[in-house]
Amino acid sequence: MGLFNKIKKVFSKEKDEVVKYDEGLVKTRKEFTTEISNLSKKYKDIDDNYFEELENILIMADIGVNTVMKFVDKLKKRVKSEKITDSNVLKEIIVDELLIMYVEGNTFSSKISFSEEGPTVILFIGVNGVGKTTSIGKIAKRLKDSGKKVIMVAADTFRAGAIEQLEEWGKRIEVPVVTTNSKDPSAAVYDGIDAAIKGEYDVVLVDTAGRLQNKVNLMNELGKINNVIKKLVPNAPHETLLVIDATTGQNGISQVKSFSEVTNVTGIILTKLDGTAKGGIVLAIKEETGIPVKFVGLGEKVEDLEPFDIEKYIYGIFKDL
Ligand SMILES: Nc1nc2c(ncn2[C@@H]2O[C@H](COP(=O)(O)OP(=O)(O)O)[C@@H](O)[C@H]2O)c(=O)[nH]1
Ligand SMILES: [Mg+2]
Incomplete structure (x- = not known):
């Protein structure tokens, strides 16, 4: 039995574990399942046209052109060496290989690194509207529920209403907010x-x-914030999490590259996966930036944020295949 079938077997029994991924990835799942199933119907036998259409489907899902090329090459080799001719068999191999591609050579962790002593400082960066403040509220709630003593800092002094928005979150989840x-x-x-x-x-x-x-302004500003943090907690920030919006597709990848040039991004929060049919972007992020996705936003409610888990993600996208 293939990797994906094993995952499917486990998660179809442990539904609560995957409910957020299941609900949040509905749009991507519908699109993917329909496209891949249609492809298998259209091409009973696998040929070059099959691979060409598959490439298009994967690119449309925002997996990224380079990543898709590499992936399809690998798939072609496997089809040849294992003499696979049935497109229905290949369907499952595609999912297995996507999973393998993500896990392969993957030494990074999607866990938050907490400080051994003193406060753990987590800095959230990213362009306007991607979901920084919302993600902070959601993460604060998770950490609080796990028994940690949490405080939030409203350092967005530019956007009108930004401080009030964080204060609102603070009231809702009963976590203090420091303002200036x-x-x-x-x-x-x-x-x-x-x-x-x-x-x-x-x-x-x-x-x-x-x-x-x-870029110069951003670098100066983040540099200044980092210096202030280090003055009080020398080995901080322990995490600098870049928030990107999944509905902006490849644009989000460019943001990762730009921010990485000016500061040490330790992880990514990918928001609004529920709002896109192009949820393949997680795979592109890994291949093109090498920075781990640590959390995914799967809806607007406070509980709609999950630590990233590749197996749950793959299950959420492909479970109906
Ligand atoms: N559907 C959905 N909406 C989200 C998610 N994360 C954030 N949002 C929405 O995105 C909008 C902008 O969020 P905000 O936190 O203010 O972004 P910021 O400017 O980066 O701080 C708000 O309407 C949020 O409710 C998510 O995972 N799913
Ligand atoms: Mg904000």
């Missing part, structure tokens, strides 16, 4: 970390403004 009257985000960061140390908090989540129009 200053226009300088570093001032909020300083006050926030200081409060976290004095109040013996376990985790500090820092919300920042998302401005990418000018």
